[in-house]
Amino acid sequence: MILRKIFNPIAVVRYMRWELATSTFLSTAVYFLYHNQYLGKTSLPFSVAAILGSALAIFLAFRNNNSYNRWWEARTIWGSIINNSRIFARQIIANADSALSSGKVSAEQINDYKKEMVYRQIAFAHALRLHLRGQKSLGEMKHLLSKEEFEDAVQKQNIPNYLLFVQGKRIKDGMKIEILGAFDNISLEPTLAGFNNFQGTCERIKSTPLLRQYHFFTKLFLWVFIAILPFALMTDFSKMGTPALMMPVSILVSFVFGVMGKVGEVNEDPFENRITDIPMSAMSNTIERDLKEMLGETELPPKHSPQDGFLF
Amino acid sequence: MILRKIFNPIAVVRYMRWELATSTFLSTAVYFLYHNQYLGKTSLPFSVAAILGSALAIFLAFRNNNSYNRWWEARTIWGSIINNSRIFARQIIANADSALSSGKVSAEQINDYKKEMVYRQIAFAHALRLHLRGQKSLGEMKHLLSKEEFEDAVQKQNIPNYLLFVQGKRIKDGMKIEILGAFDNISLEPTLAGFNNFQGTCERIKSTPLLRQYHFFTKLFLWVFIAILPFALMTDFSKMGTPALMMPVSILVSFVFGVMGKVGEVNEDPFENRITDIPMSAMSNTIERDLKEMLGETELPPKHSPQDGFLF
Amino acid sequence: MILRKIFNPIAVVRYMRWELATSTFLSTAVYFLYHNQYLGKTSLPFSVAAILGSALAIFLAFRNNNSYNRWWEARTIWGSIINNSRIFARQIIANADSALSSGKVSAEQINDYKKEMVYRQIAFAHALRLHLRGQKSLGEMKHLLSKEEFEDAVQKQNIPNYLLFVQGKRIKDGMKIEILGAFDNISLEPTLAGFNNFQGTCERIKSTPLLRQYHFFTKLFLWVFIAILPFALMTDFSKMGTPALMMPVSILVSFVFGVMGKVGEVNEDPFENRITDIPMSAMSNTIERDLKEMLGETELPPKHSPQDGFLF
Amino acid sequence: MILRKIFNPIAVVRYMRWELATSTFLSTAVYFLYHNQYLGKTSLPFSVAAILGSALAIFLAFRNNNSYNRWWEARTIWGSIINNSRIFARQIIANADSALSSGKVSAEQINDYKKEMVYRQIAFAHALRLHLRGQKSLGEMKHLLSKEEFEDAVQKQNIPNYLLFVQGKRIKDGMKIEILGAFDNISLEPTLAGFNNFQGTCERIKSTPLLRQYHFFTKLFLWVFIAILPFALMTDFSKMGTPALMMPVSILVSFVFGVMGKVGEVNEDPFENRITDIPMSAMSNTIERDLKEMLGETELPPKHSPQDGFLF
Amino acid sequence: MILRKIFNPIAVVRYMRWELATSTFLSTAVYFLYHNQYLGKTSLPFSVAAILGSALAIFLAFRNNNSYNRWWEARTIWGSIINNSRIFARQIIANADSALSSGKVSAEQINDYKKEMVYRQIAFAHALRLHLRGQKSLGEMKHLLSKEEFEDAVQKQNIPNYLLFVQGKRIKDGMKIEILGAFDNISLEPTLAGFNNFQGTCERIKSTPLLRQYHFFTKLFLWVFIAILPFALMTDFSKMGTPALMMPVSILVSFVFGVMGKVGEVNEDPFENRITDIPMSAMSNTIERDLKEMLGETELPPKHSPQDGFLF
Known part of the structure; x- marks a missing residue:
């Protein structure tokens, strides 16, 4: 069981390394494609991220509630x-x-x-x-x-x-x-x-x-969401004339949703000899x-x- | 009970074949109608998908929670x-x-x-x-x-x-x-x-x-949503000049909502001698x-x- | 208790006749007023439907959850x-x-x-x-x-x-x-x-x-929502140049929210000698x-x- | 305990008199300021009402659920x-x-x-x-x-x-x-x-x-929302050329959220010798x-x- | 346990001093940067605040529900x-x-x-x-x-x-x-x-x-939200020609979300000899x-x- 109130930022970054790395890579790639005008035809309307985001939120809320209940x-x-x-x-x-x-x-x-x-x-x-x-x-x-x-x-x-x-x-x-x-x-x-x-x-x-179906599809939809995010944000940011800002924002939002996923996941199994076990x-x-x-x-x-x- | 953590992509596609096939057919049809300019008068504002999507989400969340509780x-x-x-x-x-x-x-x-x-x-x-x-x-x-x-x-x-x-x-x-x-x-x-x-x-x-009313109408609204989605997405994508992208996005969103429906459905009845039974x-x-x-x-x-x- | 999985469409339409009739009448009326340009000054922004829709959704979710719990x-x-x-x-x-x-x-x-x-x-x-x-x-x-x-x-x-x-x-x-x-x-x-x-x-x-306050106001807000919907949809549809499509969409959305209301209502009282009774x-x-x-x-x-x- | 299914409209209006009076006064005032062009610089984007509305909805849902549970x-x-x-x-x-x-x-x-x-x-x-x-x-x-x-x-x-x-x-x-x-x-x-x-x-x-913090801040945020609503609606309605319609809509939305607040409040205390007591x-x-x-x-x-x- | 129904406004302000001070400082800074045209390239689309706001709302609702349950x-x-x-x-x-x-x-x-x-x-x-x-x-x-x-x-x-x-x-x-x-x-x-x-x-x-993960990340995301809010609101307010109004609105919204965070936090631990203890x-x-x-x-x-x- 974790008792400390403040987490080490480095540990947090290491903990979320795959989500952060993927998001950094993808958003940078999307930015450069856009910058070199290869992306004119592939950016997505923000509504796509919104609708996927709500579906993901329902899955995450369900999973996190039930994980916590198990713990x-x-x-x-x-x-x-x-x-x-x-x-x-x-x-x-x-x-x-x-x-x-x-x-x-x-x-x-x-x-x-x-x-x-x-x-x-x-x-x-x-x-x-x-x-x-x-x-x-x-x-x-x-x-x-x-x-x-x-x-x-x-x-x-x-x-x-x-x-x-x-x-x-x-x-x-x-x-x-x-x-x-x-x-x-x-x-x-x-x-x-x-x-x-x-x-x-x-x-x-x-x-x-916890039902594997929820486990698997929550993960899958999270990665789909992270992958689609830079494309969906690009449109709004380029309209505002600040396309480079898309990158930190995309990483931040991916980080937030990634944390929501991880935080629920560790509570699924409380008897595994890990720091998130019950003591x-x-x-x-x-x-x-x-x-x-x-x-x-x-x-x-x-x-x-x-x-x-x-x-x- | 399913114990494997990773699902076979082919099995997943086969499992969702009706949703995927319907969505593929409809979005392709809508795209070609649009491309040949037959669709000028039938595309829908995105707000229609949004409002139906939230009603569907309430039904799905209700159904999935209660299915899981039964299981x-x-x-x-x-x-x-x-x-x-x-x-x-x-x-x-x-x-x-x-x-x-x-x-x-x-x-x-x-x-x-x-x-x-x-x-x-x-x-x-x-x-x-x-x-x-x-x-x-x-x-x-x-x-x-x-x-x-x-x-x-x-x-x-x-x-x-x-x-x-x-x-x-x-x-x-x-x-x-x-x-x-x-x-x-x-x-x-x-x-x-x-x-x-x-x-x-x-x-x-x-x-x-599980109350048949919820079962029936959740299914009905899911199919209505899948059917309306290409029309509602067409507008935004054509504004952005990327109408062809509407097709994969429509299929993806249909897949996500279809999975939400299926995942809840299999837990409704835990004693049916299926892989999702309790063991x-x-x-x-x-x-x-x-x-x-x-x-x-x-x-x-x-x-x-x-x-x-x-x-x- | 209902055991059949597929409902008779005619029975469903008859069951929802008041909601459907009201919505058909109102959306047709709004359309003709608009068509004859009497409506220039009475259509509403969609945001009004959205904000009322979310308040209604909270009421409906509360009512439906508690009805189901009673059943x-x-x-x-x-x-x-x-x-x-x-x-x-x-x-x-x-x-x-x-x-x-x-x-x-x-x-x-x-x-x-x-x-x-x-x-x-x-x-x-x-x-x-x-x-x-x-x-x-x-x-x-x-x-x-x-x-x-x-x-x-x-x-x-x-x-x-x-x-x-x-x-x-x-x-x-x-x-x-x-x-x-x-x-x-x-x-x-x-x-x-x-x-x-x-x-x-x-x-x-x-x-x-079930608390009468929720029963009464859920019903009241549902009818207010159905009544306001054609006005709120008119704007978006007329912008897209497809005003006639507003009618089926308005009826469909009214139907969906009406079903959500009815489905919850029948489970409120499980001992009334009706088909939705417990058996x-x-x-x-x-x-x-x-x-x-x-x-x-x-x-x-x-x-x-x-x-x-x-x-x- | 209330057993009647239909409430007397006059009683409902009297019951909500403060919310209705405040909202009527404020929306009328905002309309006349706007009409006489004093308001050019004080109307708010609708997104402000939307974001405050969702925070309020979370508070109201929490309060109403817990009030009902007490009852x-x-x-x-x-x-x-x-x-x-x-x-x-x-x-x-x-x-x-x-x-x-x-x-x-x-x-x-x-x-x-x-x-x-x-x-x-x-x-x-x-x-x-x-x-x-x-x-x-x-x-x-x-x-x-x-x-x-x-x-x-x-x-x-x-x-x-x-x-x-x-x-x-x-x-x-x-x-x-x-x-x-x-x-x-x-x-x-x-x-x-x-x-x-x-x-x-x-x-x-x-x-x-019920925790006073929730009681107090739910009330406070409800009144803040009612006060901000006419400013936030003004923008959209004036864009549509129907500024006078803002008044009834603002009153209606205030009424709906006000009812949500009141309906939950009366169930907080079930032993007070009131008509909403348990019998x-x-x-x-x-x-x-x-x-x-x-x-x-x-x-x-x-x-x-x-x-x-x-x-x- | 708090029994008073009306809270002292000064006490409330003192209680929320960090949130209010931070938000006041940031929104004023953003306003002046904007006013002096340094901010042309750093304002954010409102959708960023919306998507972070919903993630934050899920975290806050989860935390507040579970805190209240503990209490x-x-x-x-x-x-x-x-x-x-x-x-x-x-x-x-x-x-x-x-x-x-x-x-x-x-x-x-x-x-x-x-x-x-x-x-x-x-x-x-x-x-x-x-x-x-x-x-x-x-x-x-x-x-x-x-x-x-x-x-x-x-x-x-x-x-x-x-x-x-x-x-x-x-x-x-x-x-x-x-x-x-x-x-x-x-x-x-x-x-x-x-x-x-x-x-x-x-x-x-x-x-x-209460699980420290939720405690820590709820706090973190709340501060991130407060920090991003002025940038995200700036865009809409400047479009409407009322950029100065962004400041009070940003402070108000930060206050509302800050209160949601604090109100839940004090109920986490009911045995600490504080005014929010059980009596x-x-x-x-x-x-x-x-x-x-x-x-x-x-x-x-x-x-x-x-x-x-x-x-x-």
């Missing part, structure tokens, strides 16, 4: 994963602590159980992050699972789903040994089902790109810090901070 | 079917496994029950897919049901609904023989009701086309693979992959 | 009534069947209870349909209720609400005689409350028209067929089919 | 209050009636309890209506509460919240004397929490006006009639009807 | 915190009061428990407000917690989350000593989880700015007043009122 839905889901992790930890800890007075389980059993359950939930967040970004560095969650469980988990295709599956089984185990009460699952189960749904929603966004690393870190604090631990991993204005 | 809702629902299948399997397996220690049911009974319930849930996904696509190849779910149940099921009008009905009954049976606990249905019932709702939502999208085959396959893995099976059906950039 | 919400609610009816029948049947083994109720009692409850739920769908369409043919649900209950019900002001009220009471009765279990109401009550909410939502749409008769029929099949009945009422491309 | 959300919430009142009454009556067979409470106790609970719920609707409209005529709910409770209630700041608080306590009392069963609160509590949320949502809409009086009356009928009462208050096309 | 979501969430606080207090009080008759707990124990729980819930609202605004004046909630708990709480990183965690534990404690019933947590837990989710939603809005202080005060009244207290803190038309 924001992904961010919202991960926010819900944070909330739900806190709820789950709160429920497990309060329920388990409450079992002490019954005398059927020892304080140690309770502590082990709480730690196991809460750590596995932290591991879920890391596993989901790695799963969505297609990263293989599973070691990042090794410290949160027992050795056996970690070795089991890494064999699975869908590791986060497996961890939720284990949570479900271990809740039932907890009920059997009465660390958890008979009704506690009525509250725990919806929390757990929440994680299944959040994971599934992320997978939906990851596996279903899943920082959010898994928040979960790890918050849940460990709820367990009463004091050695928390350091907080992720933005670097150079980017948060991952 | 995305269908995709979201099927995503939820995946999530809910995992939740259901997790609940059944965790609850049933937990019954072993009670001594009232044997490990074999539990395994049979888990397998029966989870397989039937996989069968639901296949049945719903076939139901929505209007396909009759019911054999694709035969391996998931007992012979008797399969023969019963194929007699029913609404097979997926029947399978959910059986699930509801078998949960009650499970509670009677204490494979499931007395409170387990409080969690299982909402999961099951979820499937009823997801099926009904798919049926709603399938049986209720229900791949998603049923995901369900089968994930749920069988949760049962501990190792012989999973091979994963569906996109072919030629299309995923079904 | 689609109504359709969604009725889809949910179908889903919820299946859920309710599934719950009642599975719960009641499960009571047999307890020995406290006979198979006959169970069958009577299931049939009574499920039939009443079918009656609810018919009653709600008649209630929303303001129809008095209550006989259409007579076969689904006992004679006494039918006579009671028809006395009530709000018959569908009364039927839900009876369902609530009969569930409690079922629990008392142990056809239903002590926890079954935890699942049944939300299903029943669902019906209350769906009925209320339909009543909201029925009783609250409540077909949906009640689906509920009757599906629920009777779930009871194991084989004599189902025939399926409603579209007639002439319309489904009621 | 429709308020209407939806009150629809939900009706639904929820029916659900609450159904739950209380079915649960209490079911207690008779237990023998622990008498039929009279049950009837008193049902009546008390249902009447208080009716009182809640009246109290919320008065609370939102800032009306002090608390007598309108006096017949629904015992004398003591009424006197207690009117002391409270937030009367509807107090009534819900009493409902919560009396449910617990009902459980203690076993008029309500041990699990009944699992269904009743979400219904009751629903009322808390509906009240809170209404209070949110009431206490948070809370009629809806409280519906609740009173429906719930009393559910109690088996036959003396129902007369139904509220629209008067002169307005429903309060 | 309104924040306001809605805080409204839900009010509702949920009332629900929580109602549940705790009704449940605890009901325990008196059991004889297992004394009236004093009950009162202490109710007060502790409800006060902690009020403290949550204050703590969340301070947390979101980044304020350190934790003393504002000191009177609501015991001395020990306050000292514990202020050590924590995430104080509101800690308070919810304590609530969860204390509910379990209440169940153990039977101030709360065995099923009461089925209703209390969703209320508590609601607070976790509301907090998380606020944190999401706080920590995730969290007033809402925490409402919660404190309402909940204390529900406890039967009569010494309520004074109600927050708007000052100078602003509510914090």
Whole structure:
């Protein structure tokens, strides 16, 4: 996620290099053709640019809105994963602590159980992050699972789903040994089902790109627009006796529409390990810090901070 | 679902052949009429194309937005079917496994029950897919049901609904023989009701086309626009002394608006066994693979992959 | 609901007769005034039509979006009534069947209870349909209720609400005689409350028209636009030396904007027993067929089919 | 709420009197300045009106959409209050009636309890209506509460919240004397929490006006647009030789944009005891009639009807 | 939150000083260059401003809509915190009061428990407000917690989350000593989880700015538009022979677009302790007043009122 408010002009130019280069080349070419009077018969009325511009604007607005909605839905889901992790930890800890007075389980059993359950939930967040970004560095969650469980988990295709599956089984185990009460699952189960749904929603966004038809034709029409622009502007500028001004204006307008295209494009896919991703690393870190604090631990991993204005 | 990012230009031209052919014919005809001076009295001011163009744009934007919403809702629902299948399997397996220690049911009974319930849930996904696509190849779910149940099921009008009905009954049976606990249905019932709702939502999208009024008039106005365009462009181009250029521009603008129309149209109906469908085959396959893995099976059906950039 | 894809041109013309007649009359009149040089001083610049056209477009887009949302919400609610009816029948049947083994109720009692409850739920769908369409043919649900209950019900002001009220009471009765279990109401009550909410939502749409201000002024501005159009087009066409062409163009543009107005208007009220209604008769029929099949009945009422491309 | 479809033209003119008067004065003044050739140097190009018009249109569309959303959300919430009142009454009556067979409470106790609970719920609707409209005529709910409770209630700041608080306590009392069963609160509590949320949502809409920035600048830009319009139209009309026509056109366009402004403005605040309010009086009356009928009462208050096309 | 309907013109001018100053300087400079005939070759056709204006409008509409959605979501969430606080207090009080008759707990124990729980819930609202605004004046909630708990709480990183965690534990404690019933947590837990989710939603809005790409480029394009405007208007105004009028018009149009930019910008971040914040202080005060009244207290803190038309 980008946090900096001011962008480096050089980075912006580099980012838009193809659009700028194409537009510079074309408008210069058109100007020289015009200047040497080869263009008398090929300049276009401005109305052509206007009508193509509105069609392009509809496409761009559609694409940008839906890209942003995808990004924001992904961010919202991960926010819900944070909330739900806190709820789950709160429920497990309060329920388990409450079992002490019954005398059927020892304080140690309770502590082990709480730690196991809460750590596995932290591991879920890391596993989901790695799963969505297609990263293989599973070691990042090794410290949160027992050795056996970690070795089991890494064999699975869908590791986060497996961890939720284990949570479900271990809740039932907890009920059997009465660390958890008979009704506690009525509250725990919806929390757990929440994680299944959040994971599934992320997978939906990851596996279903924004409709390719819109992606392809938005791009195509953008390039057509950039290509036609110098011809369409030439007429008006030559009427005004300022034909050379057509070049900077054509480049500027191409830049503006090109930015509109790029800005929407980067939000289409929020889980690609890029600077425009939603900050899943920082959010898994928040979960790890918050849940460990709820367990009463004091050695928390350091907080992720933005670097150079980017948060991952 | 289309996954390829670049479309084959020949396929695009073939796809738009009627719009391109009509526009080519009309603009050529208008040009020759003009060239031979038959058209002096029939060219139109550009403002006519502009005003019709904006009315058309409102219709297209409305239609495309609502088509996309239908497609995305269908995709979201099927995503939820995946999530809910995992939740259901997790609940059944965790609850049933937990019954072993009670001594009232044997490990074999539990395994049979888990397998029966989870397989039937996989069968639901296949049945719903076939139901929505209007396909009759019911054999694709035969391996998931007992012979008797399969023969019963194929007699029913609404097979997926029947399978959910059986699930509801078998949960009650499970509670009677204490494979499931007395409170387990409080969690299982909402999961099951979820499937009823997801099926009904798919049926709603399938049986209720996007309002025909919008469909018909969007098409009509698009063709009227394509027909009027050469007349409206002729004026400006002849003023500029470049009448022949009117032809490619007219074809280009018709192509752009024609694409806007087509791109929206294909998303109206997401369950028609076309390349623009939501990928229900791949998603049923995901369900089968994930749920069988949760049962501990190792012989999973091979994963569906996109072919030629299309995923079904 | 309209299912046909192609509309009869004569029906379309008849449907738009006032808009077409007015526009034909006005544009012809303007043309003859112009032709006889009475109009020199009353033609308007095109910019007036453009600015009024954009204001009108904003109104039309707003009205059409919100009309469609009303229609689609109504359709969604009725889809949910179908889903919820299946859920309710599934719950009642599975719960009641499960009571047999307890020995406290006979198979006959169970069958009577299931049939009574499920039939009443079918009656609810018919009653709600008649209630929303303001129809008095209550006989259409007579076969689904006992004679006494039918006579009671028809006395009530709000018959569908009364039927839900009876369902609530009969569930409690079922629990008392142990056809239903002590926890079954935890699942049944939300299903029943669902019906209350769906009925209320339909009543909201029925009783609250789309804001009259938008309805009235959209119409008013549409007619003002149609009236001004010939004057505003005259100028451009006479400049081009093709004044007679103004007439067909003015009629065409009036037709396009008139269609935009009408298309939105018919979706404002989806429960009026018109061809643009949501198909409540077909949906009640689906509920009757599906629920009777779930009871194991084989004599189902025939399926409603579209007639002439319309489904009621 | 306005139910009439045709508005009185005199009322419309009176309603828009400031916009019409200003525009008439300004356009007449501009015309006479022009006529006497004082205006040669102050008329504006039409493009200025066009660019300001589009900025204004964006503001108006934003304001009108959000105003309408506020109005429709308020209407939806009150629809939900009706639904929820029916659900609450159904739950209380079915649960209490079911207690008779237990023998622990008498039929009279049950009837008193049902009546008390249902009447208080009716009182809640009246109290919320008065609370939102800032009306002090608390007598309108006096017949629904015992004398003591009424006197207690009117002391409270937030009367509807107090009534819900009493409902919560009396449910617990009902459980203690076993008029309500041990699990009944699992269904009743979400219904009751629903009322808390509906009240809170209404209070949110009431206490948070549509962002004042949009309110103020929309108004300001509307008046600027009306003021600039005659200058910008003058140019085109004088070119066409019909300068006097500028006056009616300027007034017409000002009227259209003025209506767009007013139409949105009246929906901003739906609880102000105006003709554009949501009809809370009629809806409280519906609740009173429906719930009393559910109690088996036959003396129902007369139904509220629209008067002169307005429903309060 | 701004409540005043009329803004001080001087404040508005000061607020827009950079836009106004830049535009005044540029348009004056362009006018004098033109006047002294240096500008013959640098004025631009108006179409350039039109095409950049529409691109800018798309960006502004997108930004303003999404800013407003963020603001309104924040306001809605805080409204839900009010509702949920009332629900929580109602549940705790009704449940605890009901325990008196059991004889297992004394009236004093009950009162202490109710007060502790409800006060902690009020403290949550204050703590969340301070947390979101980044304020350190934790003393504002000191009177609501015991001395020990306050000292514990202020050590924590995430104080509101800690308070919810304590609530969860204390509910379990209440169940153990039977101030709360065995099923009461089925209703209390969703209320508590609601607070976790509301907090998380606020944190999401706080920590995730509106996409910086849109922020940066909207600003950039706005300034480009303001800079180009005088050149683009010059042409039309000089044609009309009123070049000096270009200056006020250019400043006016820059002001209008500048306002559109600023108005959206201030709503991006609703938790920054500015006059455009959502009024969290007033809402925490409402919660404190309402909940204390529900406890039967009569010494309520004074109600927050708007000052100078602003509510914090």
